[in-house]
Amino acid sequence: MIEAVRLTKRYGAKTAVDDLSFQVRPGVVTGFLGPNGSGKSTTMRMILGLDRPTSGRVTIGGHPFRELPNAPRQVGALLDARAVHGGRTARSHLLALAQLAGIPARRVDEVLGVVGLQDVARRRSKGFSLGMGQRLGIAAALLGDPQVLLFDEPVNGLDPEGILWVRNLMKALAAEGRTVFVSSHLMSEMALTADHLVVIGRGRLLADMSVREFIATNSAGFARVRTPAGEPEQREKLVAALTGAGGFVLSEPDGALRVTGLPLPRVSDLAHDAGVRLWELSPHQASLEEAYMRMTQTAVDYRSTDDRLAELGPVPEQPPVVPDVPLEGWYAPPPPAPVPVPAPAAPPVPAGAAAAPAASGGPADADRAGGGGPQQSRTHESSTEDAR
Amino acid sequence: MTTTPYTSPIPVRRAHLGDAIASEWTKMRSLRSTLWTLGVMVVLVLGLGVLLAYAIGEASASPDAYEGGSVLTLGLLGMLLATVCVITLGVLTITSEFGTGMIRTTLTACPSRGRVLTAKAIVFFALVFVTTTLVSAFTAAAQCAVLGTTGGASAGQWIRVTVGVGLFMAFLGLLSLAVGALLRHSAGSITTMIGLVLLPYVLAIGLYTRELNDLRTALVEYSIPALLGTLYTGGPVGGMPMPSGWQPLWIIMGVTAVALAGAYTALDRRDA
Numbered sequence: 204m205i206e207a208v209r210l211t212k213r214y215g216a217k218t219a220v221d222d223l224s225f226q227v228r229p230g231v232v233t234g235f236l237g238p239n240g241s242g243k244s245t246t247m248r249m250i251l252g253l254d255r256p257t258s259g260r261v262t263i264g265g266h267p268f269r270e271l272p273n274a275p276r277q278v279g280a281l282l283d284a285r286a287v288h289g290g291r292t293a294r295s296h297l298l299a300l301a302q303l304a305g306i307p308a309r310r311v312d313e314v315l316g317v318v319g320l321q322d323v324a325r326r327r328s329k330g331f332s333l334g335m336g337q338r339l340g341i342a343a344a345l346l347g348d349p350q351v352l353l354f355d356e357p358v359n360g361l362d363p364e365g366i367l368w369v370r371n372l373m374k375a376l377a378a379e380g381r382t383v384f385v386s387s388h389l390m391s392e393m394a395l396t397a398d399h400l401v402v403i404g405r406g407r408l409l410a411d412m413s414v415r416e417f418i419a420t421n422s423a424g425f426a427r428v429r430t431p432a433g434e435p436e437q438r439e440k441l442v443a444a445l446t447g448a449g450g451f452v453l454s455e456p457d458g459a460l461r462v463t464g465l466p467l468p469r470v471s472d473l474a475h476d477a478g479v480r481l482w483e484l485s486p487h488q489a490s491l492e493e494a495y496m497r498m499t500q501t502a503v504d505y506r507s508t509d510d511r512l513a514e515l516g517p518v519p520e521q522p523p524v525v526p527d528v529p530l531e532g533w534y535a536p537p538p539p540a541p542v543p544v545p546a547p548a549a550p551p552v553p554a555g556a557a558a559a560p561a562a563s564g565g566p567a568d569a570d571r572a573g574g575g576g577p578q579q580s581r582t583h584e585s586s587t588e589d590a591r
Numbered sequence: 592m593t594t595t596p597y598t599s600p601i602p603v604r605r606a607h608l609g610d611a612i613a614s615e616w617t618k619m620r621s622l623r624s625t626l627w628t629l630g631v632m633v634v635l636v637l638g639l640g641v642l643l644a645y646a647i648g649e650a651s652a653s654p655d656a657y658e659g660g661s662v663l664t665l666g667l668l669g670m671l672l673a674t675v676c677v678i679t680l681g682v683l684t685i686t687s688e689f690g691t692g693m694i695r696t697t698l699t700a701c702p703s704r705g706r707v708l709t710a711k712a713i714v715f716f717a718l719v720f721v722t723t724t725l726v727s728a729f730t731a732a733a734q735c736a737v738l739g740t741t742g743g744a745s746a747g748q749w750i751r752v753t754v755g756v757g758l759f760m761a762f763l764g765l766l767s768l769a770v771g772a773l774l775r776h777s778a779g780s781i782t783t784m785i786g787l788v789l790l791p792y793v794l795a796i797g798l799y800t801r802e803l804n805d806l807r808t809a810l811v812e813y814s815i816p817a818l819l820g821t822l823y824t825g826g827p828v829g830g831m832p833m834p835s836g837w838q839p840l841w842i843i844m845g846v847t848a849v850a851l852a853g854a855y856t857a858l859d860r861r862d863a
Contacts, residue, residue, distance in 0.1 A: 229596055229597070248695070248862070248863075251695075251698075251699050252698075252702055253695055253698060253699070253862060253863040254862040254863070255862060268702055269702040269703075271702065272605065273603055273604075273605055273606070274699075274701075274702045275606070275699070275700045275701065276599065276601075276603050278699070279699075280699050282692075282695050282696070282699070283692050283695070285691070285692065286691055286692030286693050286695055286696050287691060287693055287696070288618075288622065288687055288688070288691050288693050289691070290621075290622050290623060290624065291618070291621045291622060292621065295617060295618075295621035296621075298617050298621075299614045299615075299617040299618045299621070300614070300696065300697070300700045302610055302611075302613040302614035302617055303606065303610055303611055303614035303697065303700045303701045303707075304606050304610070304700045304701065305604050305605065305606035305607070305610045306601065307601065307602075310601060343696060343700075346700075347599070347601075347700075348599035348600070348601050349599070350596055350597045350598075350599075379597045380596055380597040381596075381597040
């Protein structure tokens with residue numbers, strides 16, 4: 204059990220961790236999420252007594268780390284996989300740590316086997332790949348067979364097989380009743396590994412809840428509505444009706460509408476009343492990645508500037524919309540074969556590259572591919588829920 | 592999913608200073624740089640000492656020229672150059688951990704920072720003391736053999752150029768380790784230590800006026816090479832009222848103690 208109470212760390216004028224309180228319980232994998240520079244590593248270092256908090260405190264099993272009896276047998280940590288002396292062999296590195304903690308030397312060979320480094324145990328770690336370095340770091344964390352484990356970005360540099368291995372290892376460690384605290388900046392990874400989430404941004408706590416709760420709270424559902432292509436007046440009529448009824452309407456790249464704030468039957472009724480035919484009316488859930496991005500977008504320190512090519516054509520008086528979400532198995536009727544130039548009302552297809560397919564008068568498919576391209580690339584990882 | 596806390600089957604026992612010393616010894620011997628640095632030191636001291644003895648033996652036929660134990664002073668040249676090796680090794684013992692970030696792993700495995708520094712100091716001191724003492728004794732014996740005389744050196748002189756020089760070099764290395772712990776940067780710490788060795792001479796060159804004669808002499812006499820030389824010669828060069836006998840050892844011990852106290856405080860207070 205790790206408990207942080209009003210933990211704060213300032214470096215001069217910069218506040219790295221700001222009034223952070225949370226608990227990490229045994230028996231589950233707790234994910235520690237935040238964008239780069241949000242204070243994850245600083246928090247981890249404070250948990251381990253390496254950095255002194257400016258104010259507040261953090262305890263493990265009721266004691267500050269530096270006052271724990273037998274600390275290395277209670278807490279194991281991977282902070283930075285590169286934090287080894289490259290001139291030492293993997294085995295010597297682990298042996299020195301084992302001796303320091305009063306752990307029998309045979310345990311070194313055990314953990315080398317656990318992480319799969321037994322064949323390179325006598326090679327100097329200078330020649331290790333990033334993935335091998337991560338494995339060595341994980342071996343060091345497991346050395347004391349501790350109750351509490353901290354991993355800072357453990358999957359960095361690992362290949363898919365290694366990622367799967369780490370994921371299963373974390374779960375297995377937690378299932379044995381240990382406290383497992385794993386930091387990451389990848390929501391998709393945490394959604395698969397963690398049971399509980401602590402999300403921070405700019406050093407502040409944004410969320411502390413189970414993954415299930417996080418999904419329920421943060422992934423707002425929406426309805427996708429598609430009006431007949433080539434009849435922009437229908438689309439305008441529907442937007443007016445939906446907005447009038449209190450709905451919030453966003454335009455998707457391919458001309459479909461994303462409606463929030465109205466239940467599906469109500470959308471159908473409104474369309475019927477307005478005399479608008481619908482080609483599609485389907486329920487959707489925003490992905491976890493999207494929810495995470497939305498939550499942390501105000502807390503990102505390093506952000507690239509907008510690429511203007513990626514801009515979407517907004518429906519009038521609506522802010523530009525966000526990512527295209529995969530259909531998730533819902534049947535989207537293919538557009539009928541001979542379609543004239545689609546050009547929906549207030550064309551969502553902006554100038555630039557995306558305009559080309561539309562101008563060429565291609566079928567709606569081509570339009571979709573052109574307009575949706577940049578968007579899809581932004582959210583190609585968003586299908587985490589499917590995987591779950 | 593269970594919530595009963597996990598208990599390890601591996602027997603739990605409290606780690607102590609002995610464990611930390613074993614760990615530091617593993618760290619020390621598992622690095623090639625240790626072997627290289629000490630190897631170069633041994634070659635320098637022994638090689639230069641023996642070469643010098645041969646050169647002098649050729650120049651002067653009479654063994655009587657080395658009466659009063661002055662034959663033992665021939666080891667000084669090699670030992671002066673060996674200070675660079677000891678300084679480098681002392682600094683790297685601690686800064687390599689800061690440079691790689693290994694210090695965080697170490698301090699996670701042993702939250703008692705004082706224990707880590709103590710273990711490092713003990714292992715390093717013992718290693719340098721034993722190596723230097725042995726190589727000095729061996730060099731002195733080889734020189735006597737080459738020249739065919741011990742020059743009537745007393746037991747006290749013998750102990751001073753072996754154990755005395757060994758202790759002096761070990762304390763110099765410990766001082767480097769303390770400076771390394773304070774500065775946490777390899778190049779910076781080595782430069783600082785080399786500067787400490789050479790600066791008195793550089794300053795003395797600048798202080799050429801007659802009024803500053805005393806200051807200039809003191810700078811030179813209390814410099815590290817001069818202190819080391821005093822251990823060999825037994826007295827100040829030129830008969831000044833400056834350190835003599837075992838005094839150089841007390842001086843370097845005092846300086847090292849202050850630096851080490853600073854290192855303990857800094858390591859304990861600073862964020863790792």
